[in-house]
Amino acid sequence: MPKLEIGELKSVGQRIRQVIEELGPTFIKMGQIASTRPDVVPSGIIDELEKLQDNVPSFPFSEVRQIIQEELGIQIEKIFVDFEEVPLAAASIGQVHRAVLISGETVAVKVQRPHISTIIETDLEILMDIAGLAEQRLDWAERYQITQIIDEFAKSLRAELDYTIEGRNAEKMARQFSDNSKIRIPKIYEDYSAKKVLTMEYIQGTKLSQTERLIELGYDTSEIAKQIVEAIFHQILIEGFFHGDPHPGNILVLPDQVITFLDFGMVGRLTPQMKHHFASLVIGMIRKNTDEMIRVILDMGIVPSDINISRLRSDVDALKDKYLDIPLSQVRLGQAVNELFTVAFNHRIRIPPDLTLLGKSLLTLEGSVEKLDPKLSVMDIARPFGYKLLKERYRISSITKTAFEKINEYVEVFLDVPKLLKEMTHNLKDGNIRVEVRIPELGLILKKLDRISNQLSFSIVLLSFSILMMGIIIASALGERLFIWHFSAVDLGFMLASLMFVWLLFSILRSGRF
Secondary structure, eight states, rough: OOOOOOOHHHHHHHHHHHHHHHHHHHHHHHHHHHHHHHTTHHHHHHHHTTTOOOOOOOOOOOHHHHHHHHSSSSSSGTTEEESSSSOSEEEEEEEEEEEETTTTTTTEEEEEOHHHHHHHHHHHHHHHHHHHHHHHHHHHHTTTTHHHHHHHHHHHHHHHHHHHHHHHHHHHHHHHHHOOOEEEEEBBBBGGGSSSSEEEEEOOOOEEHHHHHHTTTTTOOOHHHHHHHHHHHHHIISSSSHHHOOOOEEEEEEEEEEEOOOOSSEEOOOOOHHHHHHHHHHHHHHHTTTTHHHHHHHHHHHTTTTHHHHHHHHHHHHHHHHTTTTTTGGGOOOHHHHHHHHHHHHTBBOOOOOHHHHHHHHHHHHHHHHHTTOOOOOHHHHHHHHHHHHHHHHSSSHHHHHHHHHHHHHHHHHHHHHHHHHHHHHHHHTTTOOOOOTTTTTTHHHHHHHHHHHHHHHHHHHHHHHHHHHHHHHHHHHOOEEHHHHHHHHOOOOOOHHHHHHHHHHHHHTTTTO
């Protein structure tokens, strides 16, 4: 992919954003998901994709009623005593209505837009076809495996189309904070939820973006900012399951400074190994240790075989120098992590989607709490979480547990050896084993060998021709004359040798390998 300057990227990004907005909901959602992938999309384009908005009109209440009744299999009047026809918010995939259940609880009902799944699947099929053609015709598209990237985006988008997944995400997040009275997650009403309908507790509070209002109500904005950051890092480094889009519109502040998170369509999941990688990355950045950062980047991503480690080191060093003289409390963790992922992108290192979503979430988080407390350092709050995770990893009990898991794996592999050997023997007997050896410089080596063999052949023929000529000269000097079919043997031999010599010389010169 050609490398563009920042100004050019912004111009390209603006055009891409405008085209996406014209193409409709599928492409808007894909663009929003792509904005979370700094390892795949250049930063200048990401800045524009972040501006994508779901500016779509709401759909009629008659369709809302029909979808609810089809999904839940019951008349809307038998579920709700009141249902506001005008939605609270409308987006490209669905819209939210305020309602009151027969039991008296006030709820927010999320209803999916009619036929949106069919439209999205059609658009995704077109995108995959385009990506396939691009890989066939463009080297950069094949190198970056565009079809795999589109497939990853498609999985994220399909997950958002299933509201039962969002409901389970909310319930899982609620269990994370069951012992924390300062964090509240809306209750999900499973009996009144389905794939296209999600009914959850309606919570009123002050949006995080309303800083002045929070101050008027007497809230301690610095403490609120700290609570939010600690909650997110608890999710990331302790639970391994985190909110993927903690922007101010998705966070409410309730009386007694209780924090409520909303919208659980986009979440990230980290395996223990990924949590360890992220903790190691944070510690490496705190220590400004280039070797440690490079090791973690290589461990956490899919690395191309032709990667230039010296160039990678140089780029990481340049990034480290950027933050070298800045106090740790002033370093923006989200920005630093995303810049590292951009370095990975430039070297075609594929970072797992959940880790890149983590980088994006941190960037969003820092933007969300910045107005509440400009002096708050996310890096300072992250540090004890990171050290705690690393200490737990290297505890005797953890090492023992990991060792037993590895032993189990090795035992399973050992037990499978006889079966594998038997299969290999059968394949060998049937001639089904194919051995493929690849040597990067093989083509060059063969050309050189070809050239040497041609030169050697030419030398041998030249020597033979010289010996023949010497024989002819000696025979002539002695006066010996031998005739074949009335032709002089000497003359005939001279003609044949000359023709062979000219033919060989012409063949070698024509091959260009002399």
